[in-house]
Amino acid sequence: MIRRNPITGDPILFAPHRAERPNVFHEATVCPFCSGSEAHTPPELAHIGEPWRIRVFPNKYPATDVHEVIVESPRHDATFDSLTLDDATNAVRMYATRYRAHGDACVTIFKNHGAAAGASIAHMHSQLIATSFVPPRIAREIDAFTRAERCLLCEPIGDVIDETSQFTWVAPHASSFAYEQWIVPRVHANELSSDHAGELALLLQRASAAMRDIGDAFNWIFMNFRNAPAAHWYVQIFSRQAVLAGFEIGSGSAIEVIDPAAVAERFRAQRRQ
Numbered sequence: 001m002i003r004r005n006p007i008t009g010d011p012i013l014f015a016p017h018r019a020e021r022p023n024v025f026h027e028a029t030v031c032p033f034c035s036g037s038e039a040h041t042p043p044e045l046a047h048i049g050e051p052w053r054i055r056v057f058p059n060k061y062p063a064t065d066v067h068e069v070i071v072e073s074p075r076h077d078a079t080f081d082s083l084t085l086d087d088a089t090n091a092v093r094m095y096a097t098r099y100r101a102h103g104d105a106c107v108t109i110f111k112n113h114g115a116a117a118g119a120s121i122a123h124m125h126s127q128l129i130a131t132s133f134v135p136p137r138i139a140r141e142i143d144a145f146t147r148a149e150r151c152l153l154c155e156p157i158g159d160v161i162d163e164t165s166q167f168t169w170v171a172p173h174a175s176s177f178a179y180e181q182w183i184v185p186r187v188h189a190n191e192l193s194s195d196h197a198g199e200l201a202l203l204l205q206r207a208s209a210a211m212r213d214i215g216d217a218f219n220w221i222f223m224n225f226r227n228a229p230a231a232h233w234y235v236q237i238f239s240r241q242a243v244l245a246g247f248e249i250g251s252g253s254a255i256e257v258i259d260p261a262a263v264a265e266r267f268r269a270q271r272r273q
């Protein structure tokens with residue numbers, strides 16, 4: 001159910017049943033995402049491999065009508081960077097397939113890694129939420145892309161950490177979170193596709209390793225812009241070092257405490273090791 005901020009009209013997803021989610025992050029219970037626990041999840045929507053290596057099913061405690069869980073490995077202790085490149089590539093292909101499975105809805109795909117990043121289950125997974133409305137952040141960014149004379153992401157935006165023929169992994173000069181990085185396609189497109197999935201998977205694996213070196217919690221978010229050809233899609237990745245404090249919440253402005261140039265240098269140095 002959607003409620004609205006009384007002043008701005010910004011949508012709020014009202015989902016009180018999510019409060020019933022068991023918080024099993026640190027508890028030794030049966031993990032519903034492990035191989036052999038398939039009966040503990042709602043009926044499967046898709047999988048890759050026999051037996052499965054990537055599995056998709058509806059979230060048991062959905063925030064909207066379309067809220068999916070994408071488990072990228074049957075192994076409980078897997079991390080994205082510990083997958084084979086083949087499995088990581090298939091995970092990216094699955095993100096793209098599920099992104100396209102929901103017609104014209106606005107689809108957000110994201111990963112919460114670690115309790116401080118919002119994960120309630122330790123077993124690696126990503127999630128997909130489709131909304132009938134365009135979320136305020138997406139709307140704002142589409143508006144900015146549409147008003148700009150030249151595409152804002154076809155231009156350099158920061159210190160390059162690594163690149164492939166199709167993607168650039170960069171620490172933006174102005175970032176909202178410590179150790180923030182973006183993976184940006186080098187050819188203009190407004191939404192994720194399965195083209196060049198292997199190259200994107202490789203950079204996501206390197207970013208995952210870099211994030212786990214910084215701390216035990218990170219998020220990544222696929223910023224897609226459905227029906228907005230002027231916009232340029234990207235993946236935003238950031239470590240969860242600090243909680244959002246009063247000024248950030250009160251003002252909507254971030255305070256940057258880690259120099260992105262140093263972040264890029266640190267991650268580049270890791271790549272050289």
Ligand SMILES: [Zn+2]
Nearest residue numbers: 031034076123
């Ligand atoms: Zn598990």
Ligand SMILES: [Zn+2]
Nearest residue numbers: 151154188232
């Ligand atoms: Zn562009």
